[in-house]
Amino acid sequence: MRFGIFYEHQLPRPWNEGDELKLFQDALDQVELADRIGIDHAWEVEHHFLEEYSHSSAPEVFLAACSQRTKNIRLGHGITLMPPNYNHPARVAERIATLDLVSRGRVEWGTGESSALLELGGYKVPVDQKRSQWREAVEQCANMMAMDPYPGFEGEFFSMPCRNVVPKPVQRPHPPLWVACSNRETIKLAARLGIGALTFAFVDPAEAKQWVDDYYRIFKEECVPIGHAVNPNICMVSSFSVHKDEEEARKRGMDGFRFFGYALGHHYIFGEHKPGRTDIWAGFEKAKDNLPVSGAGGIGTPDQLRKHLRDFAETGVDQVSFIQQGGNNKHEHICEALELFASEVMPEFKEHEAERQKKKAEELAPYVEKAMARKAFMKELADDEIPNVVALGRQIVDQGDGVQKSLGSAMRNTKSAD
Numbered sequence: 001m002r003f004g005i006f007y008e009h010q011l012p013r014p015w016n017e018g019d020e021l022k023l024f025q026d027a028l029d030q031v032e033l034a035d036r037i038g039i040d041h042a043w044e045v046e047h048h049f050l051e052e053y054s055h056s057s058a059p060e061v062f063l064a065a066c067s068q069r070t071k072n073i074r075l076g077h078g079i080t081l082m083p084p085n086y087n088h089p090a091r092v093a094e095r096i097a098t099l100d101l102v103s104r105g106r107v108e109w110g111t112g113e114s115s116a117l118l119e120l121g122g123y124k125v126p127v128d129q130k131r132s133q134w135r136e137a138v139e140q141c142a143n144m145m146a147m148d149p150y151p152g153f154e155g156e157f158f159s160m161p162c163r164n165v166v167p168k169p170v171q172r173p174h175p176p177l178w179v180a181c182s183n184r185e186t187i188k189l190a191a192r193l194g195i196g197a198l199t200f201a202f203v204d205p206a207e208a209k210q211w212v213d214d215y216y217r218i219f220k221e222e223c224v225p226i227g228h229a230v231n232p233n234i235c236m237v238s239s240f241s242v243h244k245d246e247e248e249a250r251k252r253g254m255d256g257f258r259f260f261g262y263a264l265g266h267h268y269i270f271g272e273h274k275p276g277r278t279d280i281w282a283g284f285e286k287a288k289d290n291l292p293v294s295g296a297g298g299i300g301t302p303d304q305l306r307k308h309l310r311d312f313a314e315t316g317v318d319q320v321s322f323i324q325q326g327g328n329n330k331h332e333h334i335c336e337a338l339e340l341f342a343s344e345v346m347p348e349f350k351e352h353e354a355e356r357q358k359k360k361a362e363e364l365a366p367y368v369e370k371a372m373a374r375k376a377f378m379k380e381l382a383d384d385e386i387p388n389v390v391a392l393g394r395q396i397v398d399q400g401d402g403v404q405k406s407l408g409s410a411m412r413n414t415k416s417a418d
Contacts, residue, residue: 177226
């Protein structure tokens with residue numbers, strides 16, 4: 001099994017001068033440490049206006065900074081918001097490809113649509129269209145990265161003429177494609193479209209097995225790829241705080257994990273939010289003693305974490321990504337926990353990972369071939385079908401010449417009439 005770290009960039013109130021600066025600089029240091037100790041992935045969300053819960057509105061900038069401080073860790077958009085009002089598909093293609101170039105081919109392209117009204121309303125994305133917009137934009141963005149030139153598109157939610165979208169990514173035809181999944185139905189959709197499932201739901205291993213079995217059964221039987229390549233993988237998030245003393249692990253990590261769930265619920269499920277004024281942390285402090293706690297299996301001693309991860313590995317989960325930065329979790333404690341995990345827990349899971357990946361690829365190869373054969377690819381343009389675009393300056397000059405000729409003709413006609 002592979003491992004990742006996952007960032008929302010949470011910043012509970014009260015806010016003091018320099019807090020956001022420290023938040024981002026600490027996260028960069030953590031990603032650099034994760035790379036050094038052998039963590040496989042760093043995932044960064046895209047959210048807008050979700051105060052306290054997520055201050056990560058420009059993940060492409062953060063991940064680009066990470067790329068220059070690391071050498072091996074995969075850099076994951078977890079996720080890019082794809083409805084065109086958030087991000088025009090061509091701009092996504094350009095940013096993903098550029099990040100892939102500056103990172104030397106380490107990008108994971110996660111996608112999603114959002115379910116928070118603060119975001120959807122802020123960018124005027126209709127709730128009843130967000131899934132359809134996501135699907136159209138993902139397919140066309142993949143086409144833009146893979147095709148030379150992109151033939152152009154007249155869709156339901158966006159359109160653009162033929163253009164060659166550059167640069168092209170290192171990973172051809174495009175980096176591995178994922179979608180955010182919060183429930184079993186989205187897992188099934190990911191399998192049908194041949195993309196990785198980033199499961200942002202805290203499930204126990206028994207439920208995880210059902211999700212994994214559904215995913216790979218549907219992938220084998222029904223997959224019609226939305227992209228130009230498939231990415232059959234399942235990543236599940238987990239709580240995370242490890243210390244040799246169980247009580248200390250809980251003391252360091254439990255409140256941060258519980259705030260993560262509470263703030264998510266505030267923005268997505270039960271909250272009422274006044275921008276710039278609502279204090280989510282204060283509400284959490286009042287409610288936390290009565291909050292149910294589930295999904296905390298990643299908080300404890302190395303032995304307890306090892307068992308938690310073994311249970312997921314045995315279900316067939318490909319990657320577990322840790323929510324280590326939540327609430328007011330301290331930077332120093334996060335770094336200590338990552339180092340302890342890398343030294344005492346991770347080696348067991350890394351020992352046979354290359355063999356597992358090889359075996360899995362061999363098993364899925366015939367199904368991948370069948371899936372790609374089902375895809376209807378966008379038609380390439382023949383050379384004589386590619387339109388010429390005349391430069392604006394030339395058009396202005398040509399139009400100017402036409403105006404001068406018309407005026408000259410009109411004056412000559414006037415003189416003749418006299």
